[in-house]
Amino acid sequence: xxxxxxxxxxxRFAKQGKVRFVSHRDVARAFERSLRIAQxxxxxxxxxxxRPKVSFGLALGVGHESRAEYLDVELRDPVDVPALPxxxxxxxxxxxxxxxxxxxxxxxPALQESVTAVAYELRLADLAPxxxxxxxxxxxxxxxxxxxxxxxxxxxxxxxxPSLRRVDVDAAGGVTVELxxxxxxxxxxxxxxxxxxxxxxxxxxxEDRVLRTHQWIERDGxxxxxxxxxxxxxxxxxxxxxxxxxxx
Amino acid sequence: xxxxxxxxxxxxxxxxKPARYIGMESGSIQPDHRxxxxxxLLVYPDTYEIGLPNQGLQILYEILNERxxxxxxxxxxxxIDLEALLRERRLPLFSLETHRPARAFDVLAFNLSAELVxxxxxxxxxxxxxxxxxxxxxxxxxxxxxxxxxxxxPEPLADFVDAVVLGDGxxxxxxxxxxxxxxxxxxxxxxxxxxxxxPGVYVPCLYDVEYDGPFLAGVRPRCxxxxxxxxxxxxxxxxxxxxxxxxxxxxxxxxxxxxxxEIFRGCxxxxxxxxxxxxxxxxxxRPADQVxxxxxxxxxxxxxxxVALTSLSSADFSGIEGVVADLVRDQEGTGCVSLSLPSLRxxxxxxxxxxEIQRVRRTGLTFAPEAGTWRMRQVINKLITEDDLYASVDxxxxxxxxxxxxxxxxxxxxxxxEDTLGIAELARTVVAIGRRHTRGASATVSVGGFVxxxxxxxxxxxxxxxxxxxxxxxxxxxxxxxSGAQLRWHDPAAxxxxxxxxxxxxxxxxxIERVWRSGATFQExxxxxxxxxxxxxxxxxxxxxxxxxxxxxxxxxxxPWSHISAGLHEDFLWDDxxxxxxxxxxxxxxWTPCYDCGVCTDHALEHVVGSARxxxxxxxxxxxxxxxxxxxxxxxxxLARAR
Ligand code: SF4
Numbered sequence: 001x002x003x004x005x006x007x008x009x010x011x012r013f014a015k016q017g018k019v020r021f022v023s024h025r026d027v028a029r030a031f032e033r034s035l036r037i038a039q040x041x042x043x044x045x046x047x048x049x050x051r052p053k054v055s056f057g058l059a060l061g062v063g064h065e066s067r068a069e070y071l072d073v074e075l076r077d078p079v080d081v082p083a084l085p086x087x088x089x090x091x092x093x094x095x096x097x098x099x100x101x102x103x104x105x106x107x108x109p110a111l112q113e114s115v116t117a118v119a120y121e122l123r124l125a126d127l128a129p130x131x132x133x134x135x136x137x138x139x140x141x142x143x144x145x146x147x148x149x150x151x152x153x154x155x156x157x158x159x160x161x162p163s164l165r166r167v168d169v170d171a172a173g174g175v176t177v178e179l180x181x182x183x184x185x186x187x188x189x190x191x192x193x194x195x196x197x198x199x200x201x202x203x204x205x206x207e208d209r210v211l212r213t214h215q216w217i218e219r220d221g222x223x224x225x226x227x228x229x230x231x232x233x234x235x236x237x238x239x240x241x242x243x244x245x246x247x248x
Numbered sequence: 249x250x251x252x253x254x255x256x257x258x259x260x261x262x263x264x265k266p267a268r269y270i271g272m273e274s275g276s277i278q279p280d281h282r283x284x285x286x287x288x289l290l291v292y293p294d295t296y297e298i299g300l301p302n303q304g305l306q307i308l309y310e311i312l313n314e315r316x317x318x319x320x321x322x323x324x325x326x327x328i329d330l331e332a333l334l335r336e337r338r339l340p341l342f343s344l345e346t347h348r349p350a351r352a353f354d355v356l357a358f359n360l361s362a363e364l365v366x367x368x369x370x371x372x373x374x375x376x377x378x379x380x381x382x383x384x385x386x387x388x389x390x391x392x393x394x395x396x397x398x399x400x401x402p403e404p405l406a407d408f409v410d411a412v413v414l415g416d417g418x419x420x421x422x423x424x425x426x427x428x429x430x431x432x433x434x435x436x437x438x439x440x441x442x443x444x445x446x447p448g449v450y451v452p453c454l455y456d457v458e459y460d461g462p463f464l465a466g467v468r469p470r471c472x473x474x475x476x477x478x479x480x481x482x483x484x485x486x487x488x489x490x491x492x493x494x495x496x497x498x499x500x501x502x503x504x505x506x507x508x509x510e511i512f513r514g515c516x517x518x519x520x521x522x523x524x525x526x527x528x529x530x531x532x533x534r535p536a537d538q539v540x541x542x543x544x545x546x547x548x549x550x551x552x553x554x555v556a557l558t559s560l561s562s563a564d565f566s567g568i569e570g571v572v573a574d575l576v577r578d579q580e581g582t583g584c585v586s587l588s589l590p591s592l593r594x595x596x597x598x599x600x601x602x603x604e605i606q607r608v609r610r611t612g613l614t615f616a617p618e619a620g621t622w623r624m625r626q627v628i629n630k631l632i633t634e635d636d637l638y639a640s641v642d643x644x645x646x647x648x649x650x651x652x653x654x655x656x657x658x659x660x661x662x663x664x665x666e667d668t669l670g671i672a673e674l675a676r677t678v679v680a681i682g683r684r685h686t687r688g689a690s691a692t693v694s695v696g697g698f699v700x701x702x703x704x705x706x707x708x709x710x711x712x713x714x715x716x717x718x719x720x721x722x723x724x725x726x727x728x729x730x731s732g733a734q735l736r737w738h739d740p741a742a743x744x745x746x747x748x749x750x751x752x753x754x755x756x757x758x759x760i761e762r763v764w765r766s767g768a769t770f771q772e773x774x775x776x777x778x779x780x781x782x783x784x785x786x787x788x789x790x791x792x793x794x795x796x797x798x799x800x801x802x803x804x805x806x807x808p809w810s811h812i813s814a815g816l817h818e819d820f821l822w823d824d825x826x827x828x829x830x831x832x833x834x835x836x837x838x839w840t841p842c843y844d845c846g847v848c849t850d851h852a853l854e855h856v857v858g859s860a861r862x863x864x865x866x867x868x869x870x871x872x873x874x875x876x877x878x879x880x881x882x883x884x885x886x887l888a889r890a891r
Binding site for chain 2: 018019021022023025026029030032033034035036037062063091093094095125205206207208
């Protein structure tokens with residue numbers, strides 16, 4: 001979608017509560033409907049089966065929550081960007097809420113390519129905080145953390161250690177992790193498995209919870225929230241994005 | 249009653265497509281349950297993806313929730329993975345809006361659109377913690393009600409349901425609510441007696457079934473105040489019922505995932521195999537302006553980019569060209585809204601409309617000639633000449649469609665191998681026509697085995713057995729080798745079971761129960777279907793499957809649905825059956841004089857149409873020489889669209 005003479009906009013949204021069970025693909029469809037309900041001048045791809053020009057960032061697993069999802073949408077005409085969050089949230093199911101929007105510079109790099117770090121809060125069900133803490137320390141020190149998982153339907157073994165940047169545990173056993181998306185983006189579910197393996201406790205009846213809290217674009221030593229990373233030149237120098245940052 | 253959500257939530261991480269179970273659709277209603285409100289749980293006994301789009305259920309959902317004395321929630325059959333988890337943890341079937349247990353509702357109302365879901369009905373009851381047999385239910389159990397097309401022969405389900413609703417539900421759900429209101433869960437017997445007095449409601453336990461050897465002698469009311477015959481309900485004017493006003497927009501992708509606006513109900517084309525057409529007479533059109541409003545508002549509210557104008561044959565709607573032109577103009581410049589129009593007609597006119605509404609995505613166009621030869625089509629009263637079909641197909645390929653889908657049935661009355669092979673010949677010619685326009689032209693031929701349905705002229709016909717249907721499919725497979733046409737067929741074994749349930753009597757209930765107990769649920773899913781438990785159950789009950797399925801009935805026989813009326817005179821059906829055997833067609837009474845089938849004449853009803861003239865392009869029954877051709881209808885069911 002880059003390189004078109006349009007008006008790209010980046011929005012941030014949250015996915016919390018029951019809607020966490022909605023798949024990435026179905027969230028995309030809900031967004032497309034919401035864009036139509038808001039009657040925004042969305043640009044379409046050319047060709048046989050035109051699609052709205054919307055591109056999503058890193059997929060979020062089914063069942064995981066997030067306060068920091070992003071998508072880019074290309075508009076044909078300029079719109080009132082600060083009004084977008086309320087407008088789009090209106091057409092969405094409860095739990096999917098647009099929390100920020102910023103006009104994007106033309107030809108800004110795509111989310112998928114630019115996001116380099118992601119932070120999560122994990123909650124392991126039915127595990128004592130001390131057990132979690134010990135497993136987290138072991139994970140932080142481990143040279144490799146191999147996990148059996150599936151990729152594209154095929155069983156594979158992956159090592160999550162290279163992407164684990166930091167892991168902290170609070171007094172209640174809540175885990176905060178930061179994962180690098182390079183060389184490959186480790187999935188929070190894989191980290192949960194790694195922690196459970198280190199703790200020696202299989203998943204039980206309770207549900208392990210995952211909340212994505214941040215995505216970062218790191219560039220030239222700076223760490224940028226995606227809404228602030230590539231503002232449109234005419235935009236009031238990322239003021240919108242900063243103001244919104246306060247409510248995250 | 250409290251919500252089960254905290255118990256269900258952790259299970260959802262362990263199942264396929266968990267969003268099926270969360271509700272939260274746009275258009276869903278959070279009901280305010282109160283002791284003085286009758287609580288309805290509307291259940292579609294198949295997966296969420298199949299059940300959610302059901303318009304009948306959505307209409308009743310809104311109507312009930314608008315009433316001050318009722319609330320309604322929805323439930324769908326949980327897929328086997330969740331069902332196993334629920335049973336393991338002794339959790340029941342639950343509603344989607346508030347995740348209440350099904351037993352917390354006063355009424356469990358099931359929509360039955362296909363016979364193969366019958367075992368799912370039992371499974372849902374059992375999962376709800378309700379006795380599957382009506383006779384085992386106590387006063388504090390919910391009332392089990394069924395509606396939908398299958399209930400025109402309610403006998404196979406008679407042991408399991410408390411009440412059956414026939415026909416349009418818009419008015420009768422209010423009347424049932426009124427019977428229940430203020431009574432709580434008391435005095436079930438009195439409630440059932442009162443329900444039996446509501447027109448359109450059949451209470452099976454108030455009727456005795458008598459047999460004469462294997463034959464039915466009668467289904468008769470036990471007491472004088474119970475009607476000997478139960479008539480269907482008919483909403484006289486669709487304009488008074490602009491529902492659903494807020495169509496549900498699911499978060500999960502479902503079938504028919506689009507805005508659906510019903511533009512008329514009923515169809516009098518008179519296809520003799522078609523139960524839907526026979527039982528929904530007369531034709532009741534929605535005013536064109538109301539259609540326009542419902543489309544505009546529906547699109548704006550839902551955010552959908554596709555709308556279907558639904559009915560049994562939408563191109564027959566008076567002034568359809570005007571409505572389509574307006575809708576297309578409305579959407580000009582706002583992006584890509586596509587329109588689809590299931591239709592029985594295919595002629596220059598319909599292909600013209602199709603190209604109007606599918607300017608961009610011309611992926612596939614569907615025609616349903618239903619039978620392979622003109623003779624056979626006269627028998628079934630689907631009067632399409634070859635020339636018309638070929639002209640329509642030619643128009644479709646020349647206007648950019650590359651793939652044509654053709655629907656046929658095998659096992660029709662009087663069918664010979666020549667008729668069956670006629671399907672292959674049509675298909676080969678269609679491919680040849682396509683190749684004149686594009687080298688990549690293809691055709692798909694879908695073949696289903698014919699199941700005779702109650703309340704149709706073919707209700708007396710002995711269905712083809714499994715070997716015969718297999719043989720006919722085999723003939724087609726051989727004849728279509730290297731033809732460029734792809735053959736798809738429906739499993740003849742599943743067609744056979746449909747035949748058992750479709751014309752079965754009350755004894756078939758025991759069979760359904762046995763099959764359900766053997767674990768056979770989701771029988772309409774081919775990967776879950778197996779003939780063996782059905783045959784075993786028939787055997788165990790001492791019933792002969794062929795007696796039910798392949799046997800021709802005679803005129804004097806008491807049919808299991810003789811006490812149920814869709815308004816059609818039995819004489820009319822019999823005469824039409826004889827006309828079929830004589831290969832005589834019957835015109836459409838919407839545009840030609842009434843032939844008194846009974847529906848309007850006996851029930852003070854009439855067609856509600858915007859125009860008494862047949863639509864442009866002509867139609868069967870308009871006085872033209874059908875043999876000579878002209879513009880004659882074919883069905884183009886749905887404009888498929890690739891994503
Ligand atoms: S009663 Fe007459 S007009 Fe009405 S549906 Fe029957 S044949 Fe047609």
